[in-house]
Amino acid sequence: xxxxxxxxxxxxxxxxxxxxxxxxxxxxxxxxxxxxxxxxxxxxxxxxxxxxxxxxxxxxxxxxxxxxxxxxxxxxxxxxxxxxxxxxxxxxxxxxxxxxxxxxxxxxxxxxxxxxxxxxxxxxxxxxxxxxxxxxxxxxxxxxxxxxxxxxxxxxxxxxxxxxxxxxxxxxxxxxxxxxxxxxxxxxxxxxxxxxxxxxxxxxxxxxxxxxxxxxxxxxxxxxxxxxxxxxxxxxxxxxxxxxxxxxxxxxxxxxxxxxxxxxxxxxxxxxxxxxxxxxxxxxxxxxxxxxxxxxxxxxxxxxxxxxxxxxxxxxxxxxxxxxxxxxxxxxxxxxxxxxxxxxxxxxxxxxxxxxxxxxxxxxxxxxxxxxxxxxxxxxxxxxxxxxxxxxxxxxxxxxxxxxxxxxxxxxxxxxxxxxxxxxxxxxxxxxxxxxxxxxxxxxxxxxxxxxxxxxxxxxxxxxxxxxxxxxxxxxxxxxxxxxxxxxxxxxxxxxxxxxxxxxxxxxxxxxxxxx
Numbered sequence: 001x002x003x004x005x006x007x008x009x010x011x012x013x014x015x016x017x018x019x020x021x022x023x024x025x026x027x028x029x030x031x032x033x034x035x036x037x038x039x040x041x042x043x044x045x046x047x048x049x050x051x052x053x054x055x056x057x058x059x060x061x062x063x064x065x066x067x068x069x070x071x072x073x074x075x076x077x078x079x080x081x082x083x084x085x086x087x088x089x090x091x092x093x094x095x096x097x098x099x100x101x102x103x104x105x106x107x108x109x110x111x112x113x114x115x116x117x118x119x120x121x122x123x124x125x126x127x128x129x130x131x132x133x134x135x136x137x138x139x140x141x142x143x144x145x146x147x148x149x150x151x152x153x154x155x156x157x158x159x160x161x162x163x164x165x166x167x168x169x170x171x172x173x174x175x176x177x178x179x180x181x182x183x184x185x186x187x188x189x190x191x192x193x194x195x196x197x198x199x200x201x202x203x204x205x206x207x208x209x210x211x212x213x214x215x216x217x218x219x220x221x222x223x224x225x226x227x228x229x230x231x232x233x234x235x236x237x238x239x240x241x242x243x244x245x246x247x248x249x250x251x252x253x254x255x256x257x258x259x260x261x262x263x264x265x266x267x268x269x270x271x272x273x274x275x276x277x278x279x280x281x282x283x284x285x286x287x288x289x290x291x292x293x294x295x296x297x298x299x300x301x302x303x304x305x306x307x308x309x310x311x312x313x314x315x316x317x318x319x320x321x322x323x324x325x326x327x328x329x330x331x332x333x334x335x336x337x338x339x340x341x342x343x344x345x346x347x348x349x350x351x352x353x354x355x356x357x358x359x360x361x362x363x364x365x366x367x368x369x370x371x372x373x374x375x376x377x378x379x380x381x382x383x384x385x386x387x388x389x390x391x392x393x394x395x396x397x398x399x400x401x402x403x404x405x406x407x408x409x410x411x412x413x414x415x416x417x418x419x420x421x422x423x424x425x426x427x428x429x430x431x432x433x434x435x436x437x438x439x440x441x442x443x444x445x446x447x448x449x450x451x452x453x454x455x456x457x458x459x460x461x462x463x464x465x466x467x468x469x470x471x472x473x474x475x476x477x478x479x480x481x482x483x484x485x486x487x488x489x490x491x492x493x494x495x496x497x498x499x500x501x502x503x504x505x506x507x508x509x510x511x512x513x514x515x516x
Contacts, residue, residue: 001020001024001028001370001371001372002019002020002350002370002371002372002373003019003020004350004351004354006019007019007347007350007351007373008347009080009347009375009377009489010080010375010376010377011377012377013377013378013379014376014377014378014503014504014507015376015377015507016083016374016375016376016377016504016507016508017347017373017374017375017376018087018372018373018374018508018509019350019372019373019374020372022087022091022509022513022514023513023514023516024516025091025094025342025372025514026066026091026094026095026514026515026516027516028342028370028372029066029068029091029095029097029341029342030066030341031370032340032341032342032369032370033066033341035366035367035369036048036049036052036337036341036366036369037049037052037053037063039366041364041365041366043218043219043222044218044221044222044307044308044309045218045221045307045308046218048337048338048364048366051217051218051338052337052338052339055217055338055339056338056339059100059207059209059214059339060098060100060207060339061098065095065096065097065098066092066095066096066097066098066341066342067092067097067098067100067339067340067341068088068091068092068095068097068098068099068100068340068341068342068344069088069099069100069101069102069335069336069339069340069342069343069344070084070085070088070099070100070101070102070343070344070345071101071102071103071104071211071331071332071335072084072101072102072103072104073103073104073105073107073109073140074103074104074105074140074188074191074192074195075109075110075140075191076114076131076492076493076494077195077492077493078378078489078490078491078492078493079376079377079378079489079493079496079501079504080346080375080376080377080378080489080490081346081375081493082376082493082504083374083375083376083504083508084344084345084346084374084375085101085199085204085206086202086204086504086505086508087344087372087374087508087509087514088101088206088344089203089204089205089206090508090509090510090511090514091342091344091514093511093514094511094512094514094515094516095341095514095515097341098207099206099207100206100207100208100209100339100340101206101207101208101209102208102209102211102214102331102335103188103192103208103209103210103211104140104211104331105139105140105141105188105210105211105212106139106140106141106211106212106215106269106271106325106326107139107140108137108138108139108140108276108277109132109134109138109140109143112130112131112132112133112134113128113129113130113131114128114129114131114158114492115127115128115488115490115491116128116129116158116161116162116491116495117380117382117485117486117488117491118161118162118163119163119382119383122383123478123482124382124383124482124485124486125482125485126485127161128161129154129157129158129161130154130157131154132144132146132187135276136276137275137276137277138276138277139212139271139277139325140187140188141186141188141210141212141271142271142273143186143187143188144186144187145184145185145186145187145189145190146178146187146190148179151175151178151179154175154178155171155175155179158171158175162495165380165381165495165497168497168498169494169495169496169497170198170493170494170495170496170497170498170501171494171495173197173198174194174195174197174198174494175194176197177193177194177196177197177198178190178191178193178194180193181193181194188210192208195494196208198493198494202501202502202505211325211326211331212323212325215324215325215326216309216310216312216313216316216324217309217334217338218309218338219330219333219334219337219338220268220309220312220324220326221306221307221308221309221311221312223266223267223268223330224266224282224289224306224312225303225306227264227266227282228259228264229363230266230267230363231257231259231264231265231266231267232259233358233359233362233363234256234257234267234329234359234363235256235257235259236358236362237355237356237357237358237359237362238250238253238254238256238355240358241253241354241355241358244354253352253355254328254329258281262283263281263282263283263292264281264282264283265279265280265281266280266281266282267326267327267329267330268280268324268325268326268327268330269324269325269326269327270291270293270298270322270323270324270325271322271323271325272293272298272320272321272322272323273321275293277325278293278294278296279293279294280292280293280324281293281294284303285300287302287303287304288300288301288302288303289301289302289303289306291319291322293322298319298320298322299315299316299319299320299322301315312324328349328352329352329353329355329356329359332345332349332353332356333356333359333360336356336360336368336369336371337360337364337366337369340369341369342369342370342371342372343369343371343372344371344372344373344374345371345372345373345374346373346374346375347373347375350371350373353371356368374508376504376507376508377489378489378493378496378500378501378504379486379487379488379489380486380488380491380495380496380500381497381500382485382486383482383486389476389479390476392473392476392477392480395469395472395473395476396473398469398472399466399469399470399472399473402465402466402469403466404455406455406458406459406462406465407420407423407424407458409465410458410461410462410465411462415461416458416461416462419454419457419458419461420458422454423451423454423455423458426447426450426451426454427451429447429450430444430447430448430450430451433447
C-alpha cells in the first residue's frame with residue numbers, strides 16, 4: 001500500500017504528505033477489517049479474531065464499525081504529527097467509524113522542556129520552557145500532576161519566551177485547560193486535556209486511551225509463552241530491514257533481542273516507581289517463569305498463571321509495583337492486529353513498521369494489514385528564512401584561500417606587488433627543489449618557511465583583511481543559524497496562531513476525499 005521510497009518530509013511551509021492517496025484509504029480499511037476478522041490464528045486462550053473483537057468492543061464500543069488508529073507520546077507534538085489527528089478524524093467520519101488516539105504514556109520524555117523560538121532585537125533565537133520535573137529514565141505516566149503555582153510559573157515562562165506572539169498562539173487556551181483539568185490524576189491527563197481544548201474548536205475530536213491502562217493483553221501472554229520463537233522472528237525481521245537498507249551492525253534502527261541458553265529478552269519494558277524503565281528478560285525454569293528487569297530478578301510465577309490477560313494482570317499486581325509496558329514495535333503490532341482497521345503513521349514510524357510487517361508475516365503467519373502515512377511542514381511567522389547571500393561553505397572556502405593565498409585577494413600597491421613577486425619566486429623555487437631533489441628535506445623545509453614568512457608579511461601589510469573575512473563568515477553563520485531556527489518544523493503546534501493551523505487543515509484531504 002505504501003511506497004516507502006516516496007515517504008519524504010514535506011519540503012515547504014504548508015506542504016503535506018498523505019500516502020497513499022486519500023481516496024484509497026476506505027477500501028484498504030474495509031479489506032483489513034475483513035481479513036483480520038476471519039483469521040483463526042490461535043492467540044493466548046482463544047483466537048486472534050476473538051481477541052480482536054473483544055478489544056474493539058472494549059476500546060471502540062463496537063466491532064462492527066471501522067476503527068482508525070494513531071498514536072504518539074503525550075508530549076508537545078509538532079504540526080506534522082498533529083496532521084495525523086486531522087486526517088484520522090476525517091477518515092473516521094468518511095467511514096462512519098471511530099478515530100482512536102493511543103497516548104503512549106509508557107514512553108520516556110526526551111527532555112523536560114519545550115523549545116520556543118523568539119525574536120530579540122530583530123534576531124531569531126531559541127529558548128526553553130521547562131514543563132515538568134522528573135527523574136531521567138522516568139516515563140510520562142510517572143510525572144506528577146502540576147500544582148497551580150507550578151502552572152502559573154509555566155505560563156509566565158511561556159509568555160516571556162514567546163513574547164508578542166503569545167496571545168495570538170494557542171498557548172492561552174492550552175494553559176487555561178491545563179490548569180482547569182480538575183479530574184486529572186497526573187501530568188499526562190493535564191496535557192491531554194489541554195491539547196483537546198486546542199483541537200476542539202478546529203473540529204478535531206478523538207477517542208483516546210492511555211497505553212498504561214491497556215498493556216495486559218493477549219499478545220503479551222502469547223509472547224511470554226513463546227519468548228524464544230518471538231525473539232527469533234523479531235531478530236530476523238531486523239536483519240531483513242538492515243539488509244534492505246544497507247545498515248551494518250545489529251544496533252540500528254534498534255538492537256536485536258538478546259537470546260541465550262537460559263534467558264531471553266522480550267520486546268517490553270518494566271517500570272518501577274522508584275527506578276528508570278528496564279528491559280524485560282524471561283527465563284523458563286521447569287513450570288516457573290522467572291522475570292528479570294535487565295539483571296535484576298523481580299518476580300516469578302507458574303507458567304499456568306500466564307494463561308490469560310486477567311491472570312497476567314493479577315500476577316503483576318502482586319509484584320511490588322512492577323509494571324509491564326510495550327516497546328514501539330510490540331505496540332504497533334498489537335494496535336494493527338487487534339484494534340485498527342487502518343493505522344496512521346508518521347514518516348519515521350511508517351518506515352520502521354516494515355519491521356513489524358515482517359514479524360506479522362513470520363511469527364503470526366498473517367498478511368500484514370495495510371497502513372497509511374501522514375505528515376506536514378508548518379513554519380512559525382518568524383523573520384529569517386532568507387535565501388539571499390552566498391552559501392556559508394563559500395565563505396569558509398574564501399577565508400581559507402585568503403589565509404593561504406592572500407595575493408589573490410588583497411588590494412594592490414607597489415609595496416604589496418614586491419611581496420607578491422617574492423612569494424611567487426619562493427613558490428617556484430620550492431617546486432624546483434621538489435622536482436630536482438625531493439629527498440632534500442632541509443632545502444624543502446627552508447623553502448616552505450620562506451613562503452610562510454612572505455604570506456605572513458602580506459597579511460601584515462593588510463591587517464584588516466583576515467578579521468573582515470572572519471566577520472563575514474561569522475555573520476553568515478549567524479544568518480544560517482537564524483534561518484535554521486525560523487525553518488524549524490518541530491515546534492509545538494500550540495505555538496502557532498489559528499490562521500496557520502487552519503491553513504494546514506485546509507491543505508489536508510477532506511471527508512469527501514477519504515470517502516473515495
